[in-house]
Amino acid sequence: MEGRVLRWLRPMMMICSRRAAEARSRISEAPAERVLQFSREKLTLIDVRGEDEYAQGHIAGAVNLPLDQLAERIKGELPDKGALVVCYCNGGNRGALAADALQQIGFSNVINLAGGLRSVPESLRPDGS
Template structure:
């Protein structure tokens, strides 16, 4: 009986400590976007043009231009179970990309509200 009780206590503790996978789509401001990205090493995607990307992007971002012919195919290389952090210049293209990600079954998507414009306005770091 004592062993069973100990096993239950350990199992409960392990279950409580296990990181719960978030689901759904969030649109967050730069401070929350930065905080979530830092806490969770997800997949960071910049859907702007390669030219825009080269003029400054978030550190670690992968450039997948939304209007490239192979955009959908390149999305297939991402892990659907891992959080996707996504942004564009002001929010329009990333909103389009979010719809595509949702339709493809991605479980958790975090969109930067206001895009790079809001990020820069908030004084957040940009990699050149």
């Protein structure tokens, strides 16, 4: 059983990585040190990981909008398409896909946190996750 799951999972991960690489060519990315210097009043942090991942630790003040729910929930959460938005996930791929999707629906000031939550040094993690 495990072998079948791995045979299915590996190609899916490659597809996600390829789509994220394509998305990165269309979006802006910034390292954690730069992103976390922005005034919190001037940006919205969107954690696009699943609810279980978010519950295990996230950047303080981040809104959890899982990637698979982003399109249907974003209008209610962030009506201003000109607002500064920073998307992040665990490693950067889902964040890149989310930033690209937001740009495609008209958001004009979107950044992906390069490297995702894993790239945020412990000393810069506001919630200590």
